[in-house]
Amino acid sequence: MLFACLVAASPVAMAVASSVGSSGLGPLDLARALAEALGFMGPTMDEVSKTILIDVRLSRVVLAFIVGGGLAVAGVVFQGLLLNPLADPFTVGVSSGAALGATVAILMGLGGYTMLGLGLLPPAAFVGALAALGAVHYLASRQNFAGSGTLILAGIVVSTTLSAGISLLKSLNEESVSSIVFWIMGSLSGRGWIHVAFCLPYVAVGILAALWLGRDLDLMALGDEGARQLGVDSVKVRRLLLVSASILTGACVAVSGVIGFVGLVVPHLVRGVIGPSHRGLVANSFLAGGVLLCLADALSRTILPGGEELPVGVVTALLGGPFFCWLLGRGTTRSLAGGADDGASR
């Protein structure tokens, strides 16, 4: 049911997002441009409008959809593996790690390079993501994961430090403050089809892995030991899924910077509707994340008067921040820490 709605909503959201902008071209123009580009209609549109619609807007919207979906799926996996409702690529520090990895790669001049047709930036971001995840995991495990707060606390400490590192690196290389802000808050400004091609293979691999291991991920809710006793090779599954989620995050961050809260909010909303089974959660969250980020990006392009753009991360944070507070206030985290009685006997 939800899946059907989301499948229907996805093209609508993309069409709506492609139709807003400063040049006054609407959904009908988009339909015409698409029909022409695919050869269904003779050329009747001027090239400029066509370029704006397809190469500027549509490509950006498609990218927003992929990034939003990818981040949402990464959130599903992190929440499922870390048994923590507050986990998402941003709050566990992975996004910032990826952003630092990508920043270093760009400063080393690797930004435009490809290998076997795949962009090198996502792998660099992936390395940064894994390093950050390792650091957060280590910090939290020193505290025996005492409650789900520790992990998030470690994540936010690492995240903040890395963001400062990014700012410093970029400043030393004489980049403008605005480009730094757009990277740290996340933005899809000026992105096109090349970036879609850049991140799509990685996002696809990450999502397929999450679907493949969906049933295993359900059982990981019982902890490594419990899952293993029911037949899950939990050590292997954990490793594979952490890598997948880091690849997903790395690919998304490499093209868009750090967009927070999509990976936090979307899995919760979807879980609230369809329940916690992970295969459905992954598929639905991908679409819902895509729709959400498309619309958030459209808002970021149009909300300021005079054609100025806002980093899309500002929009998602304005939506996600209050949601995060509500989650904390509602006390879901307590039930997630396993309850005092079970925590002690672990």
Next chain:
Amino acid sequence: MISAQGLRAGYGGEDVLKEISFEVEAGEFVGILGPNAFGKSTLVKTLTGVLSRSGGEAKLGGFDPGETSPKELARVAAVVPQSTAIPFPFTGEEVVSMGRFAHLGRFSPPSQVDRDAVKDAMERTDTVKLANRLITQVSGGERQRLIMARALAQQAPLLLLDEATAAMDVHRKIDTFDLLRELNETGTTVVAVMHDLNLAALYCKRLIMMRAGELLADGATAEVFTPAKLEEVYDTPMEVFTHATTGRPHAVFLPRRREK
């Protein structure tokens, strides 16, 4: 079903289990007793392959737990763990269905056999009415019964229980052990790590007593459930008498200091 020879295991180079040897044959009903930190969790973890052993031999249903895939082991032995926290709002039925994991292909939906196993397990544990309740919202005892159902749904020839009834009320404990006895009579091997001495004496045909990672006694309940053995294991004065109604031995702990 279980074979341990000089089994050693522990954490960070320090052995918690110190050369444990015992055998459990198919069809037995064995209780493992001992004070806290005697290595019972370590024993269960080592037998189920969660923890690798540091020495000796172990076999579970003929398989070496260190070298067998978790899926294969899960078809031989079902574990009812002590800690039953499940953080996500799965329904009762979904939790019980998790017991079928080891029988399912990666993308195959549950077959009639799987659905029957789940249904039967829920009926036997009186959890049918919890089918649509969320696991995050049921009581500790209800959760333990659902976990028990999950282990039954696994349909393994060996049931390993680790303090599985600790959070249950008395009548549920009795229900559970009556059910275990019934399963045992139809061929399931039951090995239960227990704290409740008298519950163990009431149901187990054989008792293994451990302390500080070592085996202190192993034999038929009537033979080892004696004041001498129990005092050695628990370091507490005890009296044991045969209960008039059940005909089973019953232990009474004595205070170290008498009332004045």
